[in-house]
Amino acid sequence: SLDWGYTDDNGPSTWAEKYPLAAGARQSPVDIDTSKATSDNSLVDREIDWSYPSNCSYRIVNTGYGWRVDTYGDDTALSGGPLSEVYKLEQFHCHWGATNDEGSEHTVDGKSYAAELHLVHWNSEKYSSFKEAASQPDGLAVLGVFMEIGNADNAELEKIISLIPKIIHKGQDSQASFDLDFGSLLPESKHYWTYLGSLTTPPCNECVIWTVFKEPITISERQLEVFRSLKSVGEEDAIEPEEGKLVKNYRPPLPLGNRVLRECGP
Numbered sequence: 001s002l003d004w005g006y007t008d009d010n011g012p013s014t015w016a017e018k019y020p021l022a023a024g025a026r027q028s029p030v031d032i033d034t035s036k037a038t039s040d041n042s043l044v045d046r047e048i049d050w051s052y053p054s055n056c057s058y059r060i061v062n063t064g065y066g067w068r069v070d071t072y073g074d075d076t077a078l079s080g081g082p083l084s085e086v087y088k089l090e091q092f093h094c095h096w097g098a099t100n101d102e103g104s105e106h107t108v109d110g111k112s113y114a115a116e117l118h119l120v121h122w123n124s125e126k127y128s129s130f131k132e133a134a135s136q137p138d139g140l141a142v143l144g145v146f147m148e149i150g151n152a153d154n155a156e157l158e159k160i161i162s163l164i165p166k167i168i169h170k171g172q173d174s175q176a177s178f179d180l181d182f183g184s185l186l187p188e189s190k191h192y193w194t195y196l197g198s199l200t201t202p203p204c205n206e207c208v209i210w211t212v213f214k215e216p217i218t219i220s221e222r223q224l225e226v227f228r229s230l231k232s233v234g235e236e237d238a239i240e241p242e243e244g245k246l247v248k249n250y251r252p253p254l255p256l257g258n259r260v261l262r263e264c265g266p
């Protein structure tokens, strides 16, 4: 069985037993208490700036904890906002819940969204590899985008969702070269909150500069159901058809403690 996961016997409340960093003071996600957010002038004139390729080849993989799209971050760049260097996109993935009233990792004044998209970048200006960056306090920059249920399908996400039936079991992957317009995976408004945190899964390294957008994007109920059809076990694990489904893969919020939560944007 998995040494960590999201069930009662291996879920977030047990992680610190095997992954001591999970009990740290700079953990993610957090509840974004909007009354605590300080609008910081140092961020105002440093708009978050990203450039992603329009068409690129990608690999989508079932990690056993969800789907992950590995990008070959050559001509990607994320800078500005809270970032002092240029970061490259390494991968993106998503977190969701068993029902639509939960699923996001960050919450806003206690409100959960149905899912949360994470675009994971690493500080390629300062460090020579993603792995090295993941052990540094300013090594990773993750963009968090809330997802709420809408009537229409999200056309960009559909390109990913159409591949999920090929990776139902843990370890399966699918190579695809589809032209993904990352810009449309991000909200129109660049209004965001930022704070220093961690990976939201083991090993829970405290290496992430988080930027969470205020405006959600939409996903349809059908599309979210496809996420929930993923399995956390491999094809060879003989289990009942309904068993092992990844119906939820989010970590509940941890205390912000004495960290500063900054807000920027109109």
Ligand SMILES: CCN[C@H]1CN(CCOCC)S(=O)(=O)c2sc(S(N)(=O)=O)cc21
Binding pocket: 063, 065, 091, 118, 120, 131, 134, 135, 142, 198, 199, 200, 201, 202, 203
């Ligand atoms: C299931 C494992 N998830 C991990 C896998 N990686 C960790 C690699 O550690 C190398 C030492 S990662 O840096 O790609 C990464 S980012 C996030 S999150 N949810 O905080 O955006 C989780 C994870």
Ligand SMILES: [Zn+2]
Binding pocket: 093, 094, 095, 118, 200
């Ligand atoms: Zn994540």
